[in-house]
Structure formats: C-alpha cells, structure tokens
Amino acid sequence: MYSKKIESILKRNKIKIGDRILLKQDKKHFEGLLMPQYGDPDTIVLKLDNGYNIGLKFSGTITKSKHSTPREVKKEEKYELGRVSKDLLKLKFDPKKPPISIISTGGTISSRIDYKTGAVTGLEDPREFLHNVPELSKIVNVRRLDKPFTKMSEDMDHKDWIKIAENVARNLNAGDKGVIVTHGTDALHFTAAALSFFLKNLSKPVVLVGAQRSTDRGSSDAGMNLLCAAHACLSDIAEVGICMHGSINDDYCLFNRGTKVRKMDTQRRDAFRPINEKPLALVFPNGKIIKENTYKKRTDKKVELDTKFEPRVAIIKSHPMADPSVIDYYVSKGYRGFVLETMGLGHVPTNGKYSWIATIKKHVKKGIPFVSATGTIYGRINPNVYSNLRKLYQESGAISLGDMTVETAFVKLGWILGHTKDFDKVKEMMLTNYAGEMTSRTLPETFLY
Amino acid sequence: MYSKKIESILKRNKIKIGDRILLKQDKKHFEGLLMPQYGDPDTIVLKLDNGYNIGLKFSGTITKSKHSTPREVKKEEKYELGRVSKDLLKLKFDPKKPPISIISTGGTISSRIDYKTGAVTGLEDPREFLHNVPELSKIVNVRRLDKPFTKMSEDMDHKDWIKIAENVARNLNAGDKGVIVTHGTDALHFTAAALSFFLKNLSKPVVLVGAQRSTDRGSSDAGMNLLCAAHACLSDIAEVGICMHGSINDDYCLFNRGTKVRKMDTQRRDAFRPINEKPLALVFPNGKIIKENTYKKRTDKKVELDTKFEPRVAIIKSHPMADPSVIDYYVSKGYRGFVLETMGLGHVPTNGKYSWIATIKKHVKKGIPFVSATGTIYGRINPNVYSNLRKLYQESGAISLGDMTVETAFVKLGWILGHTKDFDKVKEMMLTNYAGEMTSRTLPETFLY
Numbered sequence: 001m002y003s004k005k006i007e008s009i010l011k012r013n014k015i016k017i018g019d020r021i022l023l024k025q026d027k028k029h030f031e032g033l034l035m036p037q038y039g040d041p042d043t044i045v046l047k048l049d050n051g052y053n054i055g056l057k058f059s060g061t062i063t064k065s066k067h068s069t070p071r072e073v074k075k076e077e078k079y080e081l082g083r084v085s086k087d088l089l090k091l092k093f094d095p096k097k098p099p100i101s102i103i104s105t106g107g108t109i110s111s112r113i114d115y116k117t118g119a120v121t122g123l124e125d126p127r128e129f130l131h132n133v134p135e136l137s138k139i140v141n142v143r144r145l146d147k148p149f150t151k152m153s154e155d156m157d158h159k160d161w162i163k164i165a166e167n168v169a170r171n172l173n174a175g176d177k178g179v180i181v182t183h184g185t186d187a188l189h190f191t192a193a194a195l196s197f198f199l200k201n202l203s204k205p206v207v208l209v210g211a212q213r214s215t216d217r218g219s220s221d222a223g224m225n226l227l228c229a230a231h232a233c234l235s236d237i238a239e240v241g242i243c244m245h246g247s248i249n250d251d252y253c254l255f256n257r258g259t260k261v262r263k264m265d266t267q268r269r270d271a272f273r274p275i276n277e278k279p280l281a282l283v284f285p286n287g288k289i290i291k292e293n294t295y296k297k298r299t300d301k302k303v304e305l306d307t308k309f310e311p312r313v314a315i316i317k318s319h320p321m322a323d324p325s326v327i328d329y330y331v332s333k334g335y336r337g338f339v340l341e342t343m344g345l346g347h348v349p350t351n352g353k354y355s356w357i358a359t360i361k362k363h364v365k366k367g368i369p370f371v372s373a374t375g376t377i378y379g380r381i382n383p384n385v386y387s388n389l390r391k392l393y394q395e396s397g398a399i400s401l402g403d404m405t406v407e408t409a410f411v412k413l414g415w416i417l418g419h420t421k422d423f424d425k426v427k428e429m430m431l432t433n434y435a436g437e438m439t440s441r442t443l444p445e446t447f448l449y
Numbered sequence: 450m451y452s453k454k455i456e457s458i459l460k461r462n463k464i465k466i467g468d469r470i471l472l473k474q475d476k477k478h479f480e481g482l483l484m485p486q487y488g489d490p491d492t493i494v495l496k497l498d499n500g501y502n503i504g505l506k507f508s509g510t511i512t513k514s515k516h517s518t519p520r521e522v523k524k525e526e527k528y529e530l531g532r533v534s535k536d537l538l539k540l541k542f543d544p545k546k547p548p549i550s551i552i553s554t555g556g557t558i559s560s561r562i563d564y565k566t567g568a569v570t571g572l573e574d575p576r577e578f579l580h581n582v583p584e585l586s587k588i589v590n591v592r593r594l595d596k597p598f599t600k601m602s603e604d605m606d607h608k609d610w611i612k613i614a615e616n617v618a619r620n621l622n623a624g625d626k627g628v629i630v631t632h633g634t635d636a637l638h639f640t641a642a643a644l645s646f647f648l649k650n651l652s653k654p655v656v657l658v659g660a661q662r663s664t665d666r667g668s669s670d671a672g673m674n675l676l677c678a679a680h681a682c683l684s685d686i687a688e689v690g691i692c693m694h695g696s697i698n699d700d701y702c703l704f705n706r707g708t709k710v711r712k713m714d715t716q717r718r719d720a721f722r723p724i725n726e727k728p729l730a731l732v733f734p735n736g737k738i739i740k741e742n743t744y745k746k747r748t749d750k751k752v753e754l755d756t757k758f759e760p761r762v763a764i765i766k767s768h769p770m771a772d773p774s775v776i777d778y779y780v781s782k783g784y785r786g787f788v789l790e791t792m793g794l795g796h797v798p799t800n801g802k803y804s805w806i807a808t809i810k811k812h813v814k815k816g817i818p819f820v821s822a823t824g825t826i827y828g829r830i831n832p833n834v835y836s837n838l839r840k841l842y843q844e845s846g847a848i849s850l851g852d853m854t855v856e857t858a859f860v861k862l863g864w865i866l867g868h869t870k871d872f873d874k875v876k877e878m879m880l881t882n883y884a885g886e887m888t889s890r891t892l893p894e895t896f897l898y
Contacts, residue, residue, distance in 0.1 A: 186793030
C-alpha cells in the first residue's frame with residue numbers, strides 16, 4: 001500500500017495498480033504503468049515504456065493518462081497479463097530436433113512481470129521460451145524445463161550452485177545434447193566458475209545465458225542470446241561457458257569459458273568479456289561458429305558431480321591503508337581460507353603501519369591458505385620481481401595464482417577446501433588447472449578484449 | 450647473509466655479491482648478477498640480463514660465469530654502480546626553458562639498483578633524469594627535485610599523499626609551469642585521486658608518471674613517459690592526471706584524469722586506462738597533443754591545499770555469500786564510512802541468509818555513510834531498476850555514486866569525512882563533482898578504451 005496521501009489521490013482519480021498514469025512534479029512529466037508500492041510508501045513506482053521501472057518520491061500530481069499504451073508495449077502486456085495464454089499452449093517444439101533442456105534460475109532473462117500485481121515470476125513452461133524466441137524450434141527440441149528456484153544472481157549461494165549442477169548433470173546424462181542455464185547477470189560468472197569445478201568429466205556444452213535488458217524492452221538481448229546459446233549447446237565444445245552478446249549490435253555472441261569471464265559493464269549488452277584469453281568461440285544467430293581458442297571436445301562420457309564446498313572463504317581487497325586486522329576477525333569467525341585481491345603485480349601493503357605481512361605469515365603458519373589474484377583484472381601476478389612481492393609470497397607463504405580471476409579464485413578455493421583442509425594439498429590443488437582457469441601465456445590481443 | 454651452505458660455496462669459488470654467476474640446477478642454467486640475500490636464506494637472488502630479479506631455492510651448483518656481462522647491461526651498470534658520476538654532474542638543464550619541478554616518491558621509474566649492495570634508492574639529483582632522458586633539456590628546465598620520501602606505492606598512506614600535495618602546491622605557487630610526480634604504479638591511481646581533491650583552485654598541470662619496466666631494461670617505458678609528462682606539464686590542461694604509454698608501442702602516451710583512471714594490467718606498458726570517459730589528451734613524444742575530452746584550463750590562480758582526511762574508511766566487496774557482519778566489525782573499530790564495491794548495476798546480497806540490507810540500514814540510521822560504486826569497473830549504477838536495488842538505495846539509504854570508480858570513491862569519502870561527519874552534508878558532498886570524478890553520460894566508445 002502507498003501512503004495514505006497517495007492512496008487517497010489514487011482513489012479520487014479512480015486509478016488502480018496497472019493503470020497508465022501521468023505524474024507531474026518538479027516541472028517534469030512521467031508517463032507509465034503504475035506499479036504496486038515497494039519500499040518507501042511515499043515513492044511512486046512507474047513502469048516506463050522503455051521497460052524500466054522508476055521510483056519517484058511523490059511531490060506532484062497524478063492523473064490517468066490520456067494516451068493509450070503504445071502498440072508494442074500493449075502487445076507484450078497482453079502476454080504478460082494473461083500469464084500462460086491458450087495461444088501459447090498451442091506452440092510446440094519439434095521432437096525430431098536434437099534434445100536440450102533449459103534450467104531457469106531467475107534474473108532478467110526469464111522474468112515476466114505481471115503488471116497487475118508487479119510480481120516478477122520465472123517462466124513456467126518451455127513453450128514460453130518459444131513464444132519469446134520462435135526460431136528456437138528450428139534448432140532444438142527443448143525437452144524439459146527445470147526451475148530449481150527463482151532468484152536474482154546476487155542472492156545465490158553455493159547451495160544454489162549445487163542445485164543447478166545436479167540438474168545439469170541429470171539432464172546431460174539423460175541424453176541431452178547440451179544444457180542451457182538461464183540466470184541473472186550480476187553474479188553469473190561466479191555460478192559459471194562453480195559449475196566448471198562441480199561438473200567432473202564434462203562431456204557436453206553447458207551454456208549459461210542472461211540478459212542485460214528485460215524481454216519487454218525493444219532493445220532486449222534475451223532472444224539473440226538464447227538463440228546463440230542453443231547453437232552453442234549443439235557444438236562440440238564440452239565446456240561450461242557464458243554465451244551473450246559480443247558487441248552492442250545484434251551480430252554475434254561470445255561463448256566465453258566459465259572460469260575466464262567477467263561482467264565488465266553494468267548495462268551494456270556486450271558486458272561479458274573474456275579475461276586473459278580469447279573467447280572459446282564467436283556464435284552467430286544463424287548457427288555459424290568461429291572457434292577462437294582451445295577447448296575440451298564433446299565425448300560420450302557420463303558427467304559426474306563433485307560439489308563439496310566450504311563457504312567460509314573471504315575475499316580481502318588490498319589497497320593503500322587497508323587494515324589487515326580484518327583477517328584476524330574472519331579467522332575468529334571460523335573462516336578457512338582467503339583470496340587476496342592484490343594490487344598490480346600482486347602487492348599488499350608491506351612496510352609501515354598498515355603492513356599485512358605479519359598477519360598473513362601468522363595464519364599461514366597455522367595452515368590457513370592465502371591465495372592471490374590481481375585486482376587489475378588483466379595480467380598475471382609475478383611473485384618474484386620486487387622485494388615487497390618476495391616478502392608476501394616467499395617469506396609469508398601466500399600462493400600466487402598467476403592469471404586467475406579473483407572471482408574464479410574464490411569459487412575454486414571454496415571448492416578445494418570442501419575436499420581438504422591440508423595446506424600442502426590445498427596449495428597443490430590451487431595450482432592444478434582443472435577447468436582452464438589458468439593459462440601459461442597471455443596473448444597481447446586479449447587485453448581489454 | 451645467505452645460508453651457511455651457500456656462503457661457503459660462494460667463498461670457495463671466490464664469488465662476491467654483484468659478480469656474474471652461473472647457477473645450474475634442475476637441468477636448467479641461470480646466468481646473472483648475484484644479488485644480496487633477501488627473504489629465505491636458501492634462495493639465491495639473481496639479476497637476469499632482462500633486468501628482472503629471480504629467486505631460486507638453491508639445490509644445484511654455483512660458479513663464476515665465464516661470459517662477460519653483455520654490453521648493454523655493462524653500460525647501465527657503470528652508471529648504477531658509480532652512483533652520481535662526475536660525468537653526470539656535467540649535465541645541465543637549460544635555464545631559458547620553462548621551469549618545472551619533479552617530485553620523486555619512489556617506485557620503478559625513479560629507482561636505481563646498486564648491484565653491489567642490492568639497495569634500491571631514489572634518484573638524488575634532477576640531472577639523473579637528464580642522464581636517462583637527455584631530450585628533457587630541450588623541453589623544460591627542471592629547476593628542482595623534491596624527494597619527500599621513497600616508497601613503493603602500495604606502502605603509501607594519506608600522510609604521504611598530503612606530503613606530495615604540499616610539495617606540488619609550493620612548487621606551482623613558486624612559478625613552475627607544471628609539476629611532474631614520479632611514483633610507483635600499483636597504487637598510483639589512489640594518489641592521483643587524492644591530489645585531485647587535495648589541490649584546490651588547481652591552475653596548472655600536475656602530471657603523475659610511473660614506469661612498468663625498470664630503467665635498466667631495454668623495453669623500459671620510463672623515458673618516453675617522462676618526456677610526454679614534460680610536454681603535458683607545459684599544456685593548458687590544469688588537471689591532476691596520469692601520463693603513461695597509450696599503446697604497447699612507443700608511439701604516444703595517454704594523459705588521463707586523476708579521478709577517472711585505473712591500472713588495468715599487471716605488466717603492460719599501456720596498463721593505465723581511462724574509466725567511463727575518454728582520456729584528457731594523447732601526448733606524443735615530439736610534443737604534439739591531441740585533446741580528447743573537456744578539461745579545466747590553465748590560469749594564474751594560486752593553488753590552495755585542502756588535505757583534511759579521515760583514514761577510517763573501508764571498502765567492502767560485494768559478492769555471493771559475502772558476510773555483512775564484517776561491517777559491524779569495522780564500525781566497532783571506529784570506522785566512519787564505507788565504500789560498497791557492488792555487483793553489476795549496484796547489487797549486494799539482498800535476500801536470504803547473507804542479506805546485507807539490515808546491517809547497512811542499521812548503521813545508516815546511526816549516521817554512517819555507505820557509498821556504492823560498481824565492481825564491474827565500467828558503467829554506472831542505476832539505483833532504481835530492480836527491487837533489490839530499491840531495497841539498498843531507497844529503503845536502507847546507501848548512496849549510489851553513478852559512474853565513479855571504487856578507488857576514487859574511497860579517497861573521496863576519506864577526504865569528505867575529514868571535513869564533516871554530518872550524514873546529509875557527506876551525502877551532498879559525495880554527489881558534488883569536485884574533480885571530474887562523475888560524468889552525466891557515458892560515451893559508448895569509452896568501454897574497454
């Protein structure tokens with residue numbers, strides 16, 4: 001419920017949730033669908049025609065809009081408002097096409113908004129994907145849709161990652177050519193890294209896909225991303241990867257390895273970029289695939305699950321004046337390992353009042369691993385160049401991870417600590433390449449790819 | 450001192466520190482100058498001909514090298530070993546050229562290594578820069594060299610930033626056309642942001658410059674960076690900026706605004722990239738300058754200092770399963786403000802076991818500011834799009850900083866909290882653009898520039 005003041009204005013003007021309204025305040029006009037109250041009861045939430053919601057602290061006037069809803073918005077609304085419509089249920093996937101499955105976990109790509117209630121729900125029937133992307137039926141037979149949960153990616157934890165992995169393994173072993181996982185984007189690369197370690201003997205493509213713009217916006221990337229993901233599912237690339245726009249045009253997607261990819265922009269459709277290597281492939285909506293990297297090839301092996309995970313791992317960001325005592329705090333709370341997001345070539349504050357060296361050394365001696373990945377994003381750590389580096393890596397025992405990303409290091413350390421707490425074994429496993437997470441050489445053209 | 454075992458081998462073979470040796474172990478040969486023991490006494494440190502040091506856990510044989518030092522290494526050594534040589538003292542800057550000063554703070558660019566002792570010291574005389582970059586005398590008169598301290602950048606704190614600012618202001622107000630600050634690279638963008646806020650009414654260029662490769666390597670970028678920095682000093686761009694290689698070739702430097710720049714690679718010479726805007730200018734070694742952005746123009750105003758700073762500010766990295774109780778820990782230690790490095794469009798874990806919302810809300814209510822900058826590096830936060838965002842920004846009172854970088858947000862919040870602890874005033878100041886740290890619109894071509 002909105003505040004009493006707003007509710008009385010709405011009542012007076014016979015405005016209901018879902019109506020198209022005109023809000024005037026601060027010499028500006030805002031037009032859109034009135035959404036249900038959320039958060040502050042004095043803030044009006046409007047769904048604009050571009051698909052975005054906007055929240056405005058109310059200080060003006062509200063009237064019913066004299067304009068009708070633009071045609072393209074109407075069209076989408078009809079579907080959204082009607083939930084799974086009868087027309088939709090007539091849609092069919094072609095059973096002769098290669099079977100895949102979709103695991104829908106939430107996020108922008110698989111959300112639909114009910115304009116009458118404002119509720120965001122996940123898609124409920126594989127045919128809804130077909131409604132959004134009719135071309136899918138010409139490529140694949142989506143034999144099954146699983147919805148283990150519906151969450152924004154920032155709210156997920158390792159138990160969710162495990163649920164996704166279990167669904168993926170079951171479907172692949174049931175004969176699917178590949179699996180698509182639809183997912184929110186903000187923490188998508190964490191899940192991608194987790195699946196990369198959780199799925200042992202992976203023999204088929206596991207393609208994670210999200211959308212930066214919701215499906216009710218004209219500029220949505222959901223459709224093309226799904227289409228490219230379906231093509232990637234049928235390829236011979238037996239890797240976990242993220243398949244999303246490669247440029248701001250609707251020309252091709254990048255299929256990036258799950259352990260070497262990162263969301264590099266808040267909103268751009270081409271936000272997911274490969275880090276320190278080239279993409280596995282460019283995937284075009286027409287099915288053309290250009291391989292750009294080495295990869296694991298498709299086989300007939302059964303996929304196994306290896307999902308033991310220790311969540312008590314902290315990422316500690318290294319920067320000038322950062323306080324190392326926070327490490328003691330985490331240890332006192334039972335944390336079992338640390339990822340240092342280090343500066344430049346692998347630095348932490350080393351000399352003077354803020355030095356981290358004694359703290360790290362003390363905990364390493366007790367068998368707690370500290371692994372280091374660089375905060376520059378690109379490049380690799382060199383633990384030998386400067387004396388400050390030698391103090392951290394040689395004297396104190398921190399473990400340099402070369403060109404691994406911080407996010408992948410976090411997931412990998414949690415996964416390894418799920419298997420062993422023995423320091424030497426942890427070190428050995430951290431430096432073992434399980435899923436392409438480390439490369440031995442960086443190609444110059446991969447910088448800011 | 451190396452371990453007894455190593456020392457006795459050295460003695461037997463009449464090898465002294467600084468000698469060229471051959472180390473054989475693990476079927477490999479390593480040749481280079483023997484450096485003094487550092488860290489582990491069983492680890493031999495060698496200076497290789499490429500300028501890099503290497504540390505090797507000793508398990509083989511050491512003999513004097515039969516080869517002489519390669520010519521180009523010898524040449525540099527002569528200077529390094531001789532400290533400030535008599536020849537050097539004959540060098541002179543041209544007093545008719547425009548006066549600038551250099552503030553040398555440490556780091557790779559201004560280091561010289563004494564091969565006999567292994568000590569790294571800062572340059573001591575402006576003429577040493579002239580020795581390294583003779584072309585400088587044709588452009589500027591380096592009237593003065595200040596060396597307030599010699600530190601690697603990761604070891605600096607706000608007191609060091611203040612010392613640099615004091616030196617800069619004094620020299621600019623004494624009539625210098627501009628000031629060059631030589632500096633380590635790993636935390637260079639923190640110092641650049643600090644000077645941007647500390648120097649009020651800035652009327653002349655303040656050019657920070659570092660080197661990714663040390664001056665004793667053939668591929669060093671120190672010379673060209675200094676040359677371009679000198680040209681930038683004479684320009685009409687009255688901003689604090691970082692001037693370093695713009696590409697991996699020796700063709701031009703980028704002069705990037707001090708508040709919108711970040712080290713994006715561990716080792717590349719073109720690691721410093723503009724974030725969410727274009728560089729201020731391209732600067733060519735021959736003095737050509739191509740302006741790429743708006744900037745503050747040179748005037749005759751006196752520069753003022755405004756260096757009040759509160760160091761009790763923490764950066765909290767948001768990621769799945771991150772524990773919000775660390776915020777309570779920092780508050781209990783007296784921390785006065787927080788920078789949230791958020792996921793994607795500005796997210797923290799919002800629902801479920803790991804939710805940060807209650808913790809942030811509780812501390813905001815007590816007047817502690819939480820400001821949010823995105824961990825994607827590129828793009829801007831939109832606090833309205835998703836309901837999870839509205840919980841953080843509208844319901845809990847976190848402050849979205851748009852397209853500001855995390856590093857600049859950290860420095861700016863420390864600077865503002867040095868002036869006031871009043872929540873509303875802090876919020877107002879955080880959202881005021883003091884030194885180009887926020888832009889209103891992102892040009893598409895600035896992504897991964």
